[in-house]
Structure formats: structure tokens, C-alpha cells
Amino acid sequence: MKKEKIIIGITGGIGSGKSTVAKLFEQKGIPVYYADDRAKALMNENIEVIDQLKTEFGEDVYKNGRLDRAYLASMTFSNPEKLIKLNAIVHPAVFRDNEEWTKAQHSPIVMKEAAIMIESGSYRLLDELIVVSANEAVRIQRVLERDNTSREAVEARINNQLSEEERLKYADYIIENNLGLTELAQEVERVYQEIKTKYYIA
Numbered sequence: 001m002k003k004e005k006i007i008i009g010i011t012g013g014i015g016s017g018k019s020t021v022a023k024l025f026e027q028k029g030i031p032v033y034y035a036d037d038r039a040k041a042l043m044n045e046n047i048e049v050i051d052q053l054k055t056e057f058g059e060d061v062y063k064n065g066r067l068d069r070a071y072l073a074s075m076t077f078s079n080p081e082k083l084i085k086l087n088a089i090v091h092p093a094v095f096r097d098n099e100e101w102t103k104a105q106h107s108p109i110v111m112k113e114a115a116i117m118i119e120s121g122s123y124r125l126l127d128e129l130i131v132v133s134a135n136e137a138v139r140i141q142r143v144l145e146r147d148n149t150s151r152e153a154v155e156a157r158i159n160n161q162l163s164e165e166e167r168l169k170y171a172d173y174i175i176e177n178n179l180g181l182t183e184l185a186q187e188v189e190r191v192y193q194e195i196k197t198k199y200y201i202a
């Protein structure tokens with residue numbers, strides 16, 4: 001199978017290690033679009049997104065001109081209806097931004113890293129989906145060590161995501177990340193070789 005540009009998604013539950021995996025692919029020379037990071041940037045820069053967020057969540061969602069992420073998170077991850085509204089504002093803007101970015105790339109493989117690619121339906125536009133998987137206890141522990149947050153706040157996000165079992169059903173490739181970073185790098189290399197072989201990439 002020979003395609004002009006192969007688009008590969010990297011997803012996984014909170015704290016699974018998808019950003020770490022994306023960086024390892026980037027080190028191999030693959031351009032990566034970081035949807036979560038771009039979402040945050042657009043929420044601070046895109047006038048339409050800013051206006052819609054203020055209308056939906058109130059002016060206080062911005063403090064000194066910057067999005068108050070903790071405040072917005074506290075409003076949405078405990079209230080599914082509000083989260084649906086937030087997603088409906090942010091996801092179309094990220095979709096357009098990603099399309100522009102993808103068109104501008106000149107690489108046989110490009111990747112997109114996003115937290116809720118299956119839930120949002122954006123996985124349908126991919127050629128391949130990599131799911132990064134780790135046990136829930138490991139994921140929670142890693143996020144607690146990384147962020148200034150609580151177990152309850154992490155669990156609230158998990159409750160708004162697919163279960164690990166459901167997510168894995170969508171995977172073309174699974175990268176296990178319960179062990180150390182050396183093992184993770186080996187997993188990334190294995191999947192990279194499989195993809196290159198499938199698409200006849202040198």
C-alpha cells in the first residue's frame with residue numbers, strides 16, 4: 001500500500017504516556033501535532049473560541065486575559081452537559097487547525113496526539129491509531145507526580161473518558177506503558193518498524 005501522506009493518531013487515557021510516546025516518534029523525525037496543546041493555545045488566541053467560551057461559561061473563565069484552566073476544568077469534568085458544550089466549542093477549532101497543519105507538512109508519515117480522539121470521532125480520519133495503554137493505578141500515580149492535582153480530579157477525568165477495554169478495541173497498534181522508559185522506547189521502535197514495513201517506507 002503506497003499513500004502520499006499517512007496520518008497516524010496517538011491516543012490513550014489520562015497519564016497513559018501518549019505525550020511521551022509522541023516525543024519519541026518526533027525524535028525519529030516524524031512531525032507530531034499535539035491536539036491538547038493546540039487546544040489550549042486556541043482557547044487563548046482564537047477570538048471566536050474566546051467569545052464562545054465567555055458566552056457559555058462566563059467572563060470569569062479568563063483571568064487577566066488568560067484562560068483559567070483549573071476553573072474551567074472544575075466546571076466541566078464534574079458536569080457532563082457542560083463538558084459536551086466545551087468540547088463543541090473547542091473540537092471544531094482544533095479540527096480546522098489540525099487540517100491546516102497537516103497540509104503544510106512534507107513527510108510521508110505525520111502523527112496527531114490527542115486525549116479523546118475516539119470519543120470525539122476524529123479517529124475516523126486516521127490511517128492508523130496507536131493506543132498507549134497503562135494500568136489505571138499507574139496512570140493516576142504518574143499524573144499525581146506530574147501535576148499539582150488530586151486523585152479525585154484525575155478520577156473525574158477518567159470518568160469522562162472511554163474505559164481502557166473499550167479504547168483498546170479501536171487500536172491498530174497498542175503500546176504498553178506499565179514499565180520504564182527504556183521499555184517504552186523499545187515499544188515505540190517496534191511499532192515504528194511495523195508501520196514502515198506496512199507502508200513501504202525506508
Ligand SMILES: CC(C)(COP(=O)(O)OP(=O)(O)OC[C@H]1O[C@@H](n2cnc3c(N)ncnc32)[C@H](O)[C@@H]1O)[C@@H](O)C(=O)NCCC(=O)NCCS
Binds near residue numbers: 035070091114115
Ligand atoms: C478543561 C481544560 C482547560 C483543562 O486543562 P488542563 O491543562 O487541566 O488539562 P489538559 O488539557 O492538559 O488535559 C489533560 C488531560 O485531561 C483529559 N481531558 C482533557 N480534555 C478532556 C475532555 N474533553 N474529555 C475527557 N478528558 C479530557 C485528558 O486525559 C487530557 O490528556 C482542558 O482540558 C480543555 O479545554 N478540555 C476540553 C478540550 C479538549 O477536549 N481538549 C483535549 C483534546 S483537543
Ligand SMILES: Nc1ncnc2c1ncn2[C@@H]1O[C@H](COP(=O)(O)OP(=O)(O)OP(=O)(O)O)[C@@H](O)[C@H]1O
Binds near residue numbers: 013018020115178
Ligand atoms: N514508562 C514511564 N516511566 C516513568 N514515567 C513515565 C513513563 N511514561 C510516562 N511517564 C511520566 O508519566 C507522566 C504522564 O506521561 P505523559 O504526560 O506522557 O502522559 P499523557 O498520556 O500525555 O498524559 P495526559 O493525558 O495527562 O496529557 C509524565 O510525567 C511522564 O514523564
